[in-house]
Amino acid sequence: MLPSELTWLPGQPEWNDYLKRVAALESASTWDALVELANARLDMMTTIRLDRQLLKLFKDCPGSLQTKPIRLAVLGSSTVDHLHAGIRIGALRRNMWVSLYQGNYGQYVQDLHDAASSLHAWAPNTMLFAFDARHLLAGYQVGESADASQARVKATIDRIVQSWKTARSKFACEIIQQTILPIYPRLVGENESRLPGSPAALVRSINEQLRTRAHEEGVTLLALDQWAAEDGIAAWHDPALWHRAKQEVHLAAMPMYGDIVARILAAQQGKSRKCLVLDLDNTLWGGVIGDDGIEGIVLGQGSALGEAFCDFQRYAKDLARRGVILAVCSKNDEKNALLPFEQHQDMILRRDDIACFSASWGDKATAIRAIARQLNIGLDAIVFADDNPFERNIVRRELPMVAVPELPDDPAFYAATIARAGYFESIAMTAEDAMRTQQYRANIERESERENATDLPSYLKSLEMKLHWSRFTHADQARVVQLINKTNQFNLTTRRYSSDDVANLLDQPAVLPLQMRLVDKFGDNGIISIVIGYMVDQTIDLDTWLMSCRVLGRQVEQAVLGIVVEQARRMGAHRLVGHFRPTEKNGMVAEHYLRLGFSALPGRAPDQQFELHLDTYTTVPTFFDITESQHDRSRSITKTQ
Amino acid sequence: MTEAEVLQKLNEVFRDLFDLPDLELAYSMSAEDIDEWDSVNHVMLVVQIEREFKIKFHTAEVEEMKNVGDLVKLVLGKLNTAASR
Numbered sequence: 016m017l018p019s020e021l022t023w024l025p026g027q028p029e030w031n032d033y034l035k036r037v038a039a040l041e042s043a044s045t046w047d048a049l050v051e052l053a054n055a056r057l058d059m060m061t062t063i064r065l066d067r068q069l070l071k072l073f074k075d076c077p078g079s080l081q082t083k084p085i086r087l088a089v090l091g092s093s094t095v096d097h098l099h100a101g102i103r104i105g106a107l108r109r110n111m112w113v114s115l116y117q118g119n120y121g122q123y124v125q126d127l128h129d130a131a132s133s134l135h136a137w138a139p140n141t142m143l144f145a146f147d148a149r150h151l152l153a154g155y156q157v158g159e160s161a162d163a164s165q166a167r168v169k170a171t172i173d174r175i176v177q178s179w180k181t182a183r184s185k186f187a188c189e190i191i192q193q194t195i196l197p198i199y200p201r202l203v204g205e206n207e208s209r210l211p212g213s214p215a216a217l218v219r220s221i222n223e224q225l226r227t228r229a230h231e232e233g234v235t236l237l238a239l240d241q242w243a244a245e246d247g248i249a250a251w252h253d254p255a256l257w258h259r260a261k262q263e264v265h266l267a268a269m270p271m272y273g274d275i276v277a278r279i280l281a282a283q284q285g286k287s288r289k290c291l292v293l294d295l296d297n298t299l300w301g302g303v304i305g306d307d308g309i310e311g312i313v314l315g316q317g318s319a320l321g322e323a324f325c326d327f328q329r330y331a332k333d334l335a336r337r338g339v340i341l342a343v344c345s346k347n348d349e350k351n352a353l354l355p356f357e358q359h360q361d362m363i364l365r366r367d368d369i370a371c372f373s374a375s376w377g378d379k380a381t382a383i384r385a386i387a388r389q390l391n392i393g394l395d396a397i398v399f400a401d402d403n404p405f406e407r408n409i410v411r412r413e414l415p416m417v418a419v420p421e422l423p424d425d426p427a428f429y430a431a432t433i434a435r436a437g438y439f440e441s442i443a444m445t446a447e448d449a450m451r452t453q454q455y456r457a458n459i460e461r462e463s464e465r466e467n468a469t470d471l472p473s474y475l476k477s478l479e480m481k482l483h484w485s486r487f488t489h490a491d492q493a494r495v496v497q498l499i500n501k502t503n504q505f506n507l508t509t510r511r512y513s514s515d516d517v518a519n520l521l522d523q524p525a526v527l528p529l530q531m532r533l534v535d536k537f538g539d540n541g542i543i544s545i546v547i548g549y550m551v552d553q554t555i556d557l558d559t560w561l562m563s564c565r566v567l568g569r570q571v572e573q574a575v576l577g578i579v580v581e582q583a584r585r586m587g588a589h590r591l592v593g594h595f596r597p598t599e600k601n602g603m604v605a606e607h608y609l610r611l612g613f614s615a616l617p618g619r620a621p622d623q624q625f626e627l628h629l630d631t632y633t634t635v636p637t638f639f640d641i642t643e644s645q646h647d648r649s650r651s652i653t654k655t656q
Numbered sequence: 657m658t659e660a661e662v663l664q665k666l667n668e669v670f671r672d673l674f675d676l677p678d679l680e681l682a683y684s685m686s687a688e689d690i691d692e693w694d695s696v697n698h699v700m701l702v703v704q705i706e707r708e709f710k711i712k713f714h715t716a717e718v719e720e721m722k723n724v725g726d727l728v729k730l731v732l733g734k735l736n737t738a739a740s741r
Binding site: 058059060063064067096097255256258259260262266267 | 669672673675696699700702703704707713715718
């Protein structure tokens with residue numbers, strides 16, 4: 016097995032036959048079958064064959080997809096076309112559609128700058144710069160002065176940053192930059208960086224600086240050097256292939272490369288997974304708690320196996336700290352299942368770390384459906400980790416949208432397998448990410464309080480809810496983009512905005528871009544609702560209205576309408592028009608505008624329109640304390656200092 | 657592995673890679689006889705054969721592959737060298 020293989024995906028013994036059957040099919044379910052085929056442990060050959068079928072069966076993006084079609088240009092100074100199949104199949108694996116720009120070999124500079132180039136006509140919405148080391152380091156001089164060497168690095172970085180800026184200004188596209196593969200053999204050895212001009216050292220410096228600059232410029236990295244460090248450079252680069260075909264990235268690594276590109280594209284659309292559901296026995300500890308008891312399970316110091324389980328728990332805990340929701344799904348009596356969490360001193364995970372704890376004897380597919388419902392997330396946001404192949408397979412069969420990694424036998428490799436799959440790929444980290452498990456736990460506590468509360472109004476009143484609203488701010492931009500791109504259920508139009516799109520809305524007098532933050536007695540929920548309206552002829556046209564499902568059933572919508580109405584009047588509007596564009600996931604808001612008192616306008620599907628006349632409308636009272644927050648948080652900090 | 661077995665396995669690689677399910681390889685066939693066997697696909701073919709037979713070609717050998725017969729001989733030679741080690 017090559018170290019660059021898709022180790023987290025299961026082998027499908029029937030894959031060949033299945034592909035042949037799908038090739039003969041011509042029905043709406045063909046796409047789903049292709050997605051299923053893509054979710055097997057493919058290699059170069061199977062990836063190419065599946066890609067061939069994909070291109071044959073789908074000339075265009077299928078209309079049923081929830082994701083935005085991607086037009087990706089991979090620009091490089093050497094051969095990149097051999098990577099296309101991997102990227103298309105990586106996207107297919109995630110239910111996404113990518114069309115790829117077919118450029119001419121080595122023409123990226125002309126493509127980028129020349130307004131008459133075919134790239135301009137093709138109009139990409141995402142660009143991936145995949146520069147090879149030999150191109151970037153052309154003319155290097157071993158033994159030059161340290162100053163000259165530094166200047167060389169700086170000039171190279173400046174050139175790359177200039178490419179980003181050109182791409183931005185000409186195409187207004189998302190930008191991904193691949194880090195440089197460390198292909199050069201060392202000249203000095205362990206202390207390579209002491210030799211100015213050493214190509215190996217130059218690549219290293221360039222990669223370090225790329226990280227800083229990419230962060231500053233809002234460019235997403237594809238950290239190929241990191242993959243080479245994990246898998247070994249031989250898995251990613253074959254000098255013979257370079258000499259033969261100018262392929263910097265090894266053809267055999269193409270499926271993995273494509274998967275990495277696709278996970279970034281998915282993250283840009285908020286399609287990364289959100290929740291890790293963990294089995295207990297033989298997944299978080301060795302043995303069976305119900306049989307072996309608290310003394311009998313293998314966990315912690317004193318045994319190599321016990322330490323391996325601790326390490327996996329630590330990985331899960333670290334994931335939670337950075338915003339992944341943790342849940343438990345175990346076939347157990349709840350009392351037994353909780354025992355280690357409460358009493359075992361070597362447990363790294365505590366009950367507090369688990370947002371939703373499900374222990375029962377029912378089947379796991381049903382249990383996972385219930386977990387998704389309780390947490391208000393989609394099944395396609397869930398990763399299910401279980402050591403037991405039987406449970407893995409039944410969940411894969413019943414719930415194909417749940418990701419189920421093929422965990423290896425040895426728990427020492429659980430964490431690496433899950434990490435390799437890139438399920439939780441994130442592009443920007445926000446303050447809300449760090450608090451997520453707490454928020455979801457608090458949510459479930461609120462739910463249980465609701466069960467005790469006698470009626471909804473008094474329950475809502477008891478929550479002491481405060482709604483802080485403002486127009487979009489620079490400080491919260493990352494969270495706003497995240498929310499816009501990953502909210503699927505409470506989302507009236509499911510229109511996605513890139514970071515640049517959002518930035519363009521700031522300070523536009525005819526636009527009403529609102530963000531709402533909810534605080535209650537259980538804590539700060541962060542920004543939970545977004546409305547974007549455009550003023551046209553004394554009407555505010557509500558292009559976007561969305562809300563995090565964590566705060567459903569709390570009359571946030573009514574309160575938000577109050578804010579929108581007040582601001583619309585201030586801007587001189589006399590009417591609101593709202594849109595509902597149905598998708599597979601947003602059925603819950605089909606009645607949204609009618610519930611708020613709008614009346615339906617005649618119109619054609621799929622865009623249903625509703626209007627509200629402001630001159631006659633009176634605001635409905637809610638249980639919120641509504642305040643306008645003082646703009647940018649960073650600015651208000653400066654003020655108080 | 658016998659010569660016939662090598663040829664048969666190569667045949668499967670050619671069929672899958674070039675999407676030619678009915679292809680019957682013959683020793684005399686070369687790139688000129690198979691439209692799909694162009695320079696780009698040749699690179700893929702070589703990588704796939706290396707993976708399939710768990711062998712590695714010498715950079716010079718790749719340039720010398722002129723027809724299927726050469727290919728079979730080359731693969732067989734490598735397999736035998738590996739076996740006698």
